[in-house]
Amino acid sequence: MSVPDVELTIERRESVAARSPRPAGRYRSVVILGRPTETNCALAAAFAEQGQRAGLAQAATSPRLGQGDLVLARLDVLPTLDGIEPGLWQLPRLERQGVQLLNSPLALFAAHDKLTTALLLGRAGVAHPRTAHLREVSVPSFPPPYVVKPRFGSWGRDVELCPDRHAVERYIAEMESRPWWDAGGVVQELVPTLGIDLRVIVAAGEVVGAVSRTAPPGEWRTNVALGAVRRPVDPSLPARALALRAVAALGLDLGGVDIASDAHRKSYVLEVNGAVDFNATYADDVFTAAAAALLERADDRRRSLPRMPSAALVDSAPGAPRPAAVLRRVSGTGSARASVPVIR
Helix, strand or coil: CCCCCCEEECCCCCCCCCCCCCCCCCCCCCEEEECHHHHHHHCCCCCCCCCEEEEEEHHCCCCCCCCCEEEEECCCCCCCCCCEEHHHHHHHHHHCCCEEEEHHHHHHHHCCCHHHHHHHHHHHCCCCCCCCEHHHHHCCCCCCCEEEECCCCCCCCCEECCCHHHHHHHHHHCCCCCCCHHHEEEEEEEECCCCCCEEEEEEECEEEEEEECCCCCCCCCCCCCHCCEEECCCCCCHHHHHHHHHHHHHHCCCEEEEEEEEECCCEEEEEEECCCCCCCCCCCCCCHHHHHHHHHHHHHHHHCCCCHHEEEHHHHCCCCCCCCHHHHHEEEECCHHHHHCCCC
């Protein structure tokens, strides 16, 4: 196999024992599709430790992969917050070429689009703050205070706390010149967390690590990019169950779930991240455990009956737009921002 687009290849480290309960099948290659972040590099190394030829590639470069290759899609939102990184629409094509895919394009879209996240969590009965689409000045059906944010947001950027409708109006006036405003934002009810929440990493239906995140003094947002402090924790059984239900509702194979509890100790899923960054703070063996669990899931799927590619699943819905058309609207350089589909 020739894989010229793979930017980094890591061979097996014989000194590290595989954690999988049974030997994982050998793939021609295991490729992480995404930017060369510390998390993605560590995941590639962990797959290599499991005896796989592992590497990184950019989805937009159309890596030459086919039957016998395994891909973990880790495309994130754009830095401009107006969509998803280029390459999302190419994932169904890789499946048609025989590539086995972890984190389907529909699952990634569901995680990155906060409106779709709210819809799917609601359908699954997973507790989530009440959410409405923010496009123009209107009063949500739920009372303030409100949390307002971009529809495809991350890193805590452009997320604000609005105590009333007037504050929402000021937010709209300030944000409507941002590149992401064509897709709109979301407005949610505030879950008072006292500046503390829980992030749980789920791989193939297993909790492999977790941390609590504490916001710095004077800050209510718990994003590490804004100075929050992470501490390793052993999540409670209810928190684990909630994280597993949230990831299952979106169909993710690897994701992070942010959980907060209110004054009555009711827990809510705040967000689900399809390209979550994590490190050894979450657990000493978090990458090894994640790689082993994902390989076991991939092996189970490979042994089962052939799965219908995600593209075919979309096409099977009566009147559904072709998947490439849907996915191109939310991935790329932002040239089609105004075409982002809206949930009604």
